[in-house]
Amino acid sequence: MELTSTTELPAHPIKARAPAFSLRRAVDGRLVAMTATGSVAVRLRQCFPWSEPRMHLSLRDEEDNEIALIEDPASLDPDSQRALEDALAEAGFVLEVTHVLDIDEEVEIRHWTVETKQGRRTFQTHLDDWPRLLPSGGRLIRDVGGDLYHLADPKQMDKRSRELLWAFVD
Amino acid sequence: MDQQIISRYLEQPAELPAAVRSRIEESFGGEPVQLYGLADLDHSLQLKESWLALGPRHVALARPDAKGSWNVRAVERSDIRAVQDAPGLSANTLSLLGAPNEPPLAVVRYTQRQRGAFENIRFVLEESLAGRTVATDDADSVYAEAVARPVRDAQALVANRRTAVILRLLAYLKPYRTQLTLGFSAAAVSTLVSLVPPYLAGYVIDQVVRPAQSGGLDRSVASRIAWMAVSAMAVLFVVREAAALVRLRLMSVLGEWVARDLRAELYEHIQRLSVAFFSRKKTGSLITRVTADTDRLWDFLAFGVVDVSLSVVMLLGLSVVLLVLDWRLGLVMTVPVPLFIYAIYWHGESLQRLFIRAWRKWSRVTDVLSDTIPGIRVVKAFNQEGREIVRFDERNDDVTDEFNRIHRTWTTFWPALMFFVHATTVLVWMFALPRLLGEGSALSAGVFVSFLLYATMFINPIEMIGQMARTMNRATSSAHRVFEVLDSKPEVQDRPAPVRLTPVRGAVRFENVTFAYDGVRQVLRSISFDVAPGELIGLVGPSGGGKSTIVNLIARFYDVSGGAVKIDGVDVRALDTGHYREQLGMVLQDPYLFHGTVLENIRYGLPHASLGEVIAAAKAANAHDFVCKLGQGYDTMVGERGHTLSGGERQRVSIARAILHNPRILILDEATSSVDTETEREIQEALERLIAGRTVFAIAHRLSTLRRASRLFVLEDGKLAESGTHRELLGKHDGIYRRLYELQLQLQ
Numbered sequence: 001m002e003l004t005s006t007t008e009l010p011a012h013p014i015k016a017r018a019p020a021f022s023l024r025r026a027v028d029g030r031l032v033a034m035t036a037t038g039s040v041a042v043r044l045r046q047c048f049p050w051s052e053p054r055m056h057l058s059l060r061d062e063e064d065n066e067i068a069l070i071e072d073p074a075s076l077d078p079d080s081q082r083a084l085e086d087a088l089a090e091a092g093f094v095l096e097v098t099h100v101l102d103i104d105e106e107v108e109i110r111h112w113t114v115e116t117k118q119g120r121r122t123f124q125t126h127l128d129d130w131p132r133l134l135p136s137g138g139r140l141i142r143d144v145g146g147d148l149y150h151l152a153d154p155k156q157m158d159k160r161s162r163e164l165l166w167a168f169v170d
Numbered sequence: 171m172d173q174q175i176i177s178r179y180l181e182q183p184a185e186l187p188a189a190v191r192s193r194i195e196e197s198f199g200g201e202p203v204q205l206y207g208l209a210d211l212d213h214s215l216q217l218k219e220s221w222l223a224l225g226p227r228h229v230a231l232a233r234p235d236a237k238g239s240w241n242v243r244a245v246e247r248s249d250i251r252a253v254q255d256a257p258g259l260s261a262n263t264l265s266l267l268g269a270p271n272e273p274p275l276a277v278v279r280y281t282q283r284q285r286g287a288f289e290n291i292r293f294v295l296e297e298s299l300a301g302r303t304v305a306t307d308d309a310d311s312v313y314a315e316a317v318a319r320p321v322r323d324a325q326a327l328v329a330n331r332r333t334a335v336i337l338r339l340l341a342y343l344k345p346y347r348t349q350l351t352l353g354f355s356a357a358a359v360s361t362l363v364s365l366v367p368p369y370l371a372g373y374v375i376d377q378v379v380r381p382a383q384s385g386g387l388d389r390s391v392a393s394r395i396a397w398m399a400v401s402a403m404a405v406l407f408v409v410r411e412a413a414a415l416v417r418l419r420l421m422s423v424l425g426e427w428v429a430r431d432l433r434a435e436l437y438e439h440i441q442r443l444s445v446a447f448f449s450r451k452k453t454g455s456l457i458t459r460v461t462a463d464t465d466r467l468w469d470f471l472a473f474g475v476v477d478v479s480l481s482v483v484m485l486l487g488l489s490v491v492l493l494v495l496d497w498r499l500g501l502v503m504t505v506p507v508p509l510f511i512y513a514i515y516w517h518g519e520s521l522q523r524l525f526i527r528a529w530r531k532w533s534r535v536t537d538v539l540s541d542t543i544p545g546i547r548v549v550k551a552f553n554q555e556g557r558e559i560v561r562f563d564e565r566n567d568d569v570t571d572e573f574n575r576i577h578r579t580w581t582t583f584w585p586a587l588m589f590f591v592h593a594t595t596v597l598v599w600m601f602a603l604p605r606l607l608g609e610g611s612a613l614s615a616g617v618f619v620s621f622l623l624y625a626t627m628f629i630n631p632i633e634m635i636g637q638m639a640r641t642m643n644r645a646t647s648s649a650h651r652v653f654e655v656l657d658s659k660p661e662v663q664d665r666p667a668p669v670r671l672t673p674v675r676g677a678v679r680f681e682n683v684t685f686a687y688d689g690v691r692q693v694l695r696s697i698s699f700d701v702a703p704g705e706l707i708g709l710v711g712p713s714g715g716g717k718s719t720i721v722n723l724i725a726r727f728y729d730v731s732g733g734a735v736k737i738d739g740v741d742v743r744a745l746d747t748g749h750y751r752e753q754l755g756m757v758l759q760d761p762y763l764f765h766g767t768v769l770e771n772i773r774y775g776l777p778h779a780s781l782g783e784v785i786a787a788a789k790a791a792n793a794h795d796f797v798c799k800l801g802q803g804y805d806t807m808v809g810e811r812g813h814t815l816s817g818g819e820r821q822r823v824s825i826a827r828a829i830l831h832n833p834r835i836l837i838l839d840e841a842t843s844s845v846d847t848e849t850e851r852e853i854q855e856a857l858e859r860l861i862a863g864r865t866v867f868a869i870a871h872r873l874s875t876l877r878r879a880s881r882l883f884v885l886e887d888g889k890l891a892e893s894g895t896h897r898e899l900l901g902k903h904d905g906i907y908r909r910l911y912e913l914q915l916q917l918q
Contacts, residue, residue, distance in 0.1 A: 026271075027271050027272065027273055028265070028267050028268075028270075028271070028272065028273060028274045029265055029273070029274050029277055030254065030265070041254075043256050043257075046259075049259060062254075089215070090215070090256070090258050090261055090263060090279075091256075091258040091259065092258065092259055093215050093258050093259060093260050093261035094259050094260045095217075095260060095281075106325065106650075107325050107647055107650040107651055107654065108324055108325035108455075108651070108654075109321065109324050109325045111179065116217070118211070118215060118216050118217045119216060119217030119218075120181075120217075121181075121217065122179065122180060122181045123180075123283075124179060124320075124321055124324065124325075126324055128533060130530045130533065143283075143320075144320040144321055144323070144324045145281075145282050145283040145285075145320040145321075146260075146282035146283075146285070146320070147260045147281045147282045147283055148259050148260045166523065166527070167523050167524070167526040167527040167530070168526070168527075168530065
């Protein structure tokens with residue numbers, strides 16, 4: 001695949017604290033890492049999406065090789081931080097559950113109907129898959145298709161949601 | 171079925187809406203939509219519906235406008251210079267890029283649920299950019315398959331209405347109609363007979379005891395009638411228990427027969443299913459269906475069906491009898507019954523919630539066990555025993571609290587329920603006493619005693635009916651799991667009047683073969699080759715190149731998507747698969763031995779082989795010596811999956827099994843990759859004896875083991891990139907094989 005402007009990459013990943021490194025959104029919408037030797041389109045991966053979502057961000061090229069590890073985005077210039085912010089919103093996106101409307105069981109699967117910040121959603125989990133406790137104290141549910149649903153604080157949800165969730169969270 | 175799954179479970183269109191399709195095809199100049207996907211996230215990552223569709227020459231993006239109509243924008247496929255996919259945790263972005271430094275032609279965002287459909291689109295576009303054309307199946311079925319697949323893999327059926335499942339299950343009772351009728355009749359007799367003793371008791375009190383006490387009836391006559399009543403009661407009890415015996419015996423045996431039939435049908439069907447099915451289902455889940463689920467169905471058929479139906483009859487019968495005996499007291503007794511039934515039902519539902527919570531915590535306990543017991547050496551090596559004990563104790567305490575909560579619930583509920591039942595009885599007394607003492611309408615002591623005796627008979631049917639919902643739920647759930655397997659169709663099926671090659675000579679021909687596991691993404695692309703009988707073909711190349719797929723197609727574990735695989739000139743799809751596979755042998759990287767003796771394992775494909783033939787095969791496989799050193803020689807049990815033997819020993823037993831089977835076509839899949847050098851030498855020797863005179867396909871990463879191959883096929887990215895002898899391929903300066911070979915030499 002052709003890149004907007006590709007030059008030779010350094011042999012080892014760049015640490016973002018190096019001042020020569022910056023990020024931009026290219027005209028075609030891609031995130032581009034610019035170094036002293038050229039630029040390359042990159043994707044963002046969070047190393048710790050739940051433990052430390054905004055730190056230790058890995059920038060990877062089309063072949064999924066890491067070309068830079070940003071330990072702290074604050075070390076980047078303001079334009080780079082803005083470009084990174086957009087990419088982070090996409091890469092770290094999960095559906096944020098605000099209300100649980102129904103939980104029902106069938107033969108092998110459990111059906112969930114929820115209201116999320118993004119809209120209403122119905123999904124299925126395996127019967128032996130349980131919401132995962134996150135370091136933040138929230139819960140994370142993974143459906144059979146691989147989508148993630150975040151419950152920031154089940155205790156603060158409405159009464160009906162709390163009742164439905166009672167068997168699934170402590 | 172995929173469309174049904176989408177409509178029922180996923181709350182999204184099961185196919186491209188007709189209005190959108192028509193607008194898109196209009197923008198394609200009348201050309202049809204070939205593939206499409208639902209982009210369910212908008213640019214601000216909100217759940218919104220838009221569609222990306224692929225035509226022969228265009229790509230179109232359809233988005234709803236503010237007025238609710240569809241805004242379609244089409245671009246020429248020839249304008250696309252690159253396709254970029256950016257996966258995130260739950261949001262993916264697919265960008266179609268045009269000229270450099272120009273805005274993208276299209277950008278769509280979607281959740282993981284739509285990923286399969288968009289991967290298909292991306293694959294076709296990337297193939298197109300590489301100058302290759304991909305033929306796709308019907309667009310609607312490709313979309314439905316991609317979206318429904320995760321749900322279908324988890325539950326391969328759309329759950330039917332409960333009554334339909336129960337009726338299907340009851341159809342298994344048909345062959346045993348006589349026993350069923352007898353069992354039901356016996357149960358009915360037992361139930362009806364139970365209604366007589368309370369009536370008799372009341373009759374004796376009113377018609378015999380009280381008249382005799384008041385002098386209205388001669389004592390000898392009274393005594394005779396009373397003794398007749400007692401005898402009748404004794405006979406009734408004998409009849410009732412005899413009927414109960416007949417019912418229990420017949421129904422439990424009948425249930426076992428049905429469970430046996432289900433197990434047999436299920437196992438036979440599982441054996442006929444294709445390899446693809448087993449890659450979708452967990453082994454444990456299949457074993458549970460054949461064992462625990464059929465056992466639960468036995469319980470339901472043997473007892474549940476009769477108990478529940480007779481409980482309904484009993485409850486109705488009792489209500490009628492009580493109302494006939496005395497309608498006022500009858501009402502006091504029967505009005506609360508629906509409330510009791512509902513209370514039991516409600517209690518069952520509450521317990522279910524508690525059980526889910528307890529199961530969740532129980533799984534946390536088993537997680538610790540399944541982590542630390544197999545990994546005990548790591549735990550000890552890192553000195554983490556203390557931490558693991560604390561972790562286990564915390565979870566153990568937690569689950570105990572949950573189970574105690576369950577115990578607190580049911581131990582509170584049942585005494586409370588019984589209290590209310592008894593309160594009803596007290597209420598009956600309160601209504602009855604004034605009447606017994608002469609106030610209001612008359613009530614005889616006999617009728618009252620009968621009444622009280624009938625009242626005690628309410629408890630069991632109430633309990634049974636209250637639990638009926640749970641019984642039915644459990645049975646339908648098990649039946650669904652069984653029917654899910656029975657309704658799965660084998661992907662590979664024989665045609666009518668299949669061809670039998672006797673014997674197979676071993677000529678294998680691939681004619682322009684393409685193959686895709688999911689119907690779209692091709693793992694083999696236009697592969698063609700001819701292999702003569704007796705050739706040894708080495709399949710080499712990077713992982714994911716298509717080597718295993720080639721041997722899977724030769725063994726007909728799957729059918730080709732395009733082209734044909736021919737054995738001795740006959741399309742493999744026209745062959746009798748079972749007969750063909752009898753002449754096919756496989757030695758795998760991780761040889762599978764069954765629980766049984768070494769002898770049984772070697773004779774697996776040929777159970778009637780003589781002991782002499784077994785020894786000859788073992789000798790040829792370099793297995794005879796180590797087998798003789800085992801405690802009980804060839805009669806030594808090898809344990810589950812042969813784990814009492816070393817990897818090299820298991821491999822040699824599996825080679826002996828293949829030698830005895832005497833296949834015409836042999837597949838060696840990394841047969842020596844997981845053993846040490848000395849064992850490898852012994853296995854290599856055994857393999858050389860095994861391959862003599864057969865057509866052999868050998869997959870090996872260690873290229874040095876394939877030097878003696880007649881030809882080597884180098885597979886890369888689903889294509890036959892190079893072929894030739896070891897010497898010829900080494901002669902190609904920029905060849906893939908030469909590069910791989912030199913790389914391995916450097917590592918050595």
